[in-house]
Amino acid sequence: MSWDALLKDQPIEAKWLILDAYVARADVDHEWSSVVYAERIEWARSVARRLLREHGAAAAARIPQAMHLIRRLIGGAEADAAKAEAA
Numbered sequence: 647m648s649w650d651a652l653l654k655d656q657p658i659e660a661k662w663l664i665l666d667a668y669v670a671r672a673d674v675d676h677e678w679s680s681v682v683y684a685e686r687i688e689w690a691r692s693v694a695r696r697l698l699r700e701h702g703a704a705a706a707a708r709i710p711q712a713m714h715l716i717r718r719l720i721g722g723a724e725a726d727a728a729k730a731e732a733a
Contacts, residue, residue: 653723657702662712663694666690669715703731 652660669690676683694715698706703724706712716724 658697658705659709660713661697661701662706662709662715664689665697666711666715669719687719690715694719703727707731 652663669687672683672686672690676686697712697717698720706716
């Protein structure tokens with residue numbers, strides 16, 4: 647499935663997948679101690695928070711990449727809350 651089709655058919659999942667790809671690319675392209683890496687991860691953190699706020703924890707809990715990003719970028723407590731809300 648193409649990105650365009652995914653964005654059309656499953657927009658919430660597509661947003662999380664694109665953010666996951668962005669973070670993975672930052673991991674590969676930059677040293678973890680670099681300023682550029684820190685800036686990219688901080689931007690990704692802000693996007694993850696916005697996606698979580700806009701689409702809710704229940705939607706995020708159904709997407710493994712979203713849960714991984716929430717745990718990694720925002721923290722375990724937010725990921726646990728998302729799982730609890732989805733249950």
